[in-house]
Amino acid sequence: MEKIIVQGGNRLQGKVKLHGAKNAVLPLIAASILPARGSITILEVPMLDDVKTITEMLVSLGIKAELGEDRVHIDAQTFQTTQAPYDLVRKMRASFLIMGPLLARKKHARIPLPGGCAIGSRPIDQHLKGLEAMGVQFEIEAGHIEGRVADRLHGASIYLDFPSVGATQNIMMAASLATGRTVIENAACEPEIVDLANFLNAMGANVRGAGTDEIRIDGVDFLHGTEYTVITDRIEAGTYMAAAAITRGEVFVEGAIADHLTPLIAKLREMGVQVMVSEDGILVRAEGELKPIDVKTLPYPGFPTDLQSQVMALQLTANGTSLMSETVFENRFMHVEELKRMSAHIKIDGRTAVIEGGHPLSGAQVTSTDLRAGAALILAGLVADGVTEVSGLHHVDRGYVNIVGKLQALGAKIERITSDEEVSATQHSFA
Numbered sequence: 001m002e003k004i005i006v007q008g009g010n011r012l013q014g015k016v017k018l019h020g021a022k023n024a025v026l027p028l029i030a031a032s033i034l035p036a037r038g039s040i041t042i043l044e045v046p047m048l049d050d051v052k053t054i055t056e057m058l059v060s061l062g063i064k065a066e067l068g069e070d071r072v073h074i075d076a077q078t079f080q081t082t083q084a085p086y087d088l089v090r091k092m093r094a095s096f097l098i099m100g101p102l103l104a105r106k107k108h109a110r111i112p113l114p115g116g117c118a119i120g121s122r123p124i125d126q127h128l129k130g131l132e133a134m135g136v137q138f139e140i141e142a143g144h145i146e147g148r149v150a151d152r153l154h155g156a157s158i159y160l161d162f163p164s165v166g167a168t169q170n171i172m173m174a175a176s177l178a179t180g181r182t183v184i185e186n187a188a189c190e191p192e193i194v195d196l197a198n199f200l201n202a203m204g205a206n207v208r209g210a211g212t213d214e215i216r217i218d219g220v221d222f223l224h225g226t227e228y229t230v231i232t233d234r235i236e237a238g239t240y241m242a243a244a245a246i247t248r249g250e251v252f253v254e255g256a257i258a259d260h261l262t263p264l265i266a267k268l269r270e271m272g273v274q275v276m277v278s279e280d281g282i283l284v285r286a287e288g289e290l291k292p293i294d295v296k297t298l299p300y301p302g303f304p305t306d307l308q309s310q311v312m313a314l315q316l317t318a319n320g321t322s323l324m325s326e327t328v329f330e331n332r333f334m335h336v337e338e339l340k341r342m343s344a345h346i347k348i349d350g351r352t353a354v355i356e357g358g359h360p361l362s363g364a365q366v367t368s369t370d371l372r373a374g375a376a377l378i379l380a381g382l383v384a385d386g387v388t389e390v391s392g393l394h395h396v397d398r399g400y401v402n403i404v405g406k407l408q409a410l411g412a413k414i415e416r417i418t419s420d421e422e423v424s425a426t427q428h429s430f431a
């Protein structure tokens with residue numbers, strides 16, 4: 001078993017460069033199923049386990065898909081298979097994003113119910129409702145969802161009960177090749193939605209209004225190949241911004257787009273953290289005591305649920321009691337029990353965590369329960385007394401490229417060890 005070992009107490013300093021966004025590149029790779037003419041090259045691709053999984057999924061469909069150093073080439077001009085294998089789909093939630101493109105290209109898809117981090121029940125009713133309105137008939141049997149469309153998909157007016165990111169993306173992709181106009185109301189507004197719209201338009205689609213709650217898609221007969229650079233990862237950016245603040249350090253997060261991080265920047269400033277925004281990135285500087293803050297996660301442009309656990313770690317170092325309310329996922333407080341192993345003072349009251357800051361954290365053996373929980377435990381380890389051992393790294397590997405190397409370069413005492421090198425936390429000595 002691999003573990004990340006962190007010795008607390010070092011102030012982070014320097015510059016960290018962001019990778020492309022996981023949550024943007026996964027839908028782009030799924031959308032690469034759509035073009036019947038030409039091939040796709042996506043640049044600045046983060047080489048994450050999720051990216052490898054979705055690429056393998058395309059290959060399993062008979063699509064030519066190849067990962068390079070920081071890019072992926074995809075040629076979906078000819079392929080026949082419309083059934084995705086369980087072993088790949090179960091690994092991540094985003095697998096279900098191939099449903100819309102397969103239905104649009106092949107009028108059929110059979111996909112096992114998707115997996116991913118256990119942060120809630122994560123139904124797919126809004127995806128199905130949208131695609132049904134476009135003419136798809138679904139059957140659910142033996143843990144699979146099978147969709148068929150008699151003829152071509154047709155445009156529809158779709159109101160989402162919740163601005164689901166994945167449902168908005170699945171409908172946008174399907175609607176790009178449908179006949180007529182599709183209007184998605186109460187659509188998700190996340191930057192990853194805008195990135196997908198830009199990518200679809202670069203392939204010849206006609207998508208307007210992405211980034212607002214009403215998206216209009218006029219279907220076209222075919223899409224073509226293109227070369228496209230994915231946006232930088234706002235959640236990775238937020239994680240390093242929180243790391244700078246929690247260690248009372250000074251870090252320039254290169255490539256961070258301030259417009260994508262408005263709620264985090266506001267909350268850090270409310271705590272007394274200095275945040276300086278420039279065209280090239282964001283500088284975060286913190287020292288001394290920080291004020292407690294109350295945070296509520298919401299769909300974009302609200303505070304992102306994917307930064308909830310990392311900011312909770314930061315709240316533990318504030319001078320007083322903070323609140324963290326999670327409204328997006330019903331089971332996204334699993335990191336709380338792990339943080340408590342590190343002497344954190346946190347109580348859960350329904351969907352709100354009450355975080356009593358100012359108590360010293362102590363190093364402990366902890367397990368990441370989802371990918372952001374893993375990041376939060378590492379952040380807590382950076383300021384804990386002694387050594388923290390974080391296991392469950394398969395979660396972290398889904399979402400962070402080289403988090404250990406990046407934190408080391410900022411001055412953190414952190415290492416990744418395999419079971420062969422395993423030593424108890426108290427014995428570990430850093431190089």
Ligand SMILES: CC(=O)N[C@H]1[C@@H](OP(=O)(O)OP(=O)(O)OC[C@H]2O[C@@H](n3ccc(=O)[nH]c3=O)[C@H](O)[C@@H]2O)O[C@H](CO)[C@@H](O)[C@@H]1O
Nearest residue numbers: 023094122123124125126127163164165166167306328329
């Ligand atoms: C790969 C990717 O981009 N993942 C992100 C995406 O996930 P994902 O696209 O799965 O998130 P959604 O926006 O769809 O889900 C948000 C909420 O809506 C609910 N829901 C969703 C769909 C549906 O059909 N019915 C339904 O009830 C979910 O259970 C959840 O409670 O957005 C989430 C919310 O910002 C992020 O945390 C994830 O990191």
Ligand SMILES: C=C(OP(=O)(O)O)C(=O)O
Nearest residue numbers: 093094116117306372399
């Ligand atoms: C929850 C996340 O991802 P996914 O939707 O892929 O599980 C995340 O990125 O924090």
